[in-house]
Amino acid sequence: MFIASGDVVPSFKGFTLIMPAVSVGNVGQLAVDLLISTLNMARVGHFHTDCLIPMAGNNPYATCAEEAGQLSTSAEVYCHSDSKLAVLQIRTPIIQTKVRSFRKLMVSWIKSSGFLRSVLLSSSQAYHRDDQQLHGTPLRYLLTPSLQKEEAPRVEELGWREMERISAFPGVSDSEQRLYIPGGGVTKALYTDCCTEGISMAVVLIFCSEGDNIPDAFALVNHLNDWLHLLEKPAQGSVQWRVPPSWRLLFGSGIPPLLF
Secondary structure (H helix, E strand, O other), rough: OEEEEOOOOOOOOEEEEEOOOOOOOHHHHHHHHHHHHHHHOOOEEEEOOOOOOOEEEEOOOOOOHHOOOOOEOOEEEEEHHHOEEEEEEOOOOOOHHHHHHHHHHHHHHHHHHOOEEEEEEEEEHHHHHOHOOOOOEEEEEEEOOOHHHHHHHHHHHHOOEEEEEEEEOOOOOOEEEEOOOOOOOOHHHHHHHHHHHOOOOEEEEEEEEOOOOOOHHHHHHHHHHHHHHHOOOOOOOOOOOOOOHHHHEEOOOOHHHHHH
């Protein structure tokens, strides 16, 4: 259930929603961090749900001591009204037995909020790629039928590559093709739900491996920005994304000097 931070429930009618899938390397979540931090987005609510592992912590986007004391939870919604942009950040995994319930919650909220379109940022295991996926860019996209007519010409103009369907029985028969996103978490199922429900959703994902996935996050958010123009790109160079303070502890707090 979505709970607004203030007394007034914000209206998202006509907004674009961006959310991450909890997937390999947490690339979608890192990309969302860059969006929230760079656009200085205001938190407007959170989800109270038993579908996610509970979490509480300090404000990951704090720029001063006063802000650092603000409580953050496992799923929060941020808003940038001028850009008509809403972002859902998910910080913990979905409980395995609650995946279907979580998908229903997301579909219900997206439909009731009146979003113009939704974007799911995700990732997939690089070592599972087949031969056709090994060539060129590691970035891929998917569009639901509701968004296909409107946005397909635009992404084709950008030179984006659609996520390939692969043989259900490789080496035996190529007649049956399937969508395969290993390591993508809820990506495939939520995309399928949105196709069935007539929701305008795009999936933007990157092939990657576990490790230092910061470069993957920058690649993903830059790719997204080429489409949505969330930030103006300088005539020369690339967009300067603001890294949130919480990234200082991305790999822990370092080795205590007293050990030596």
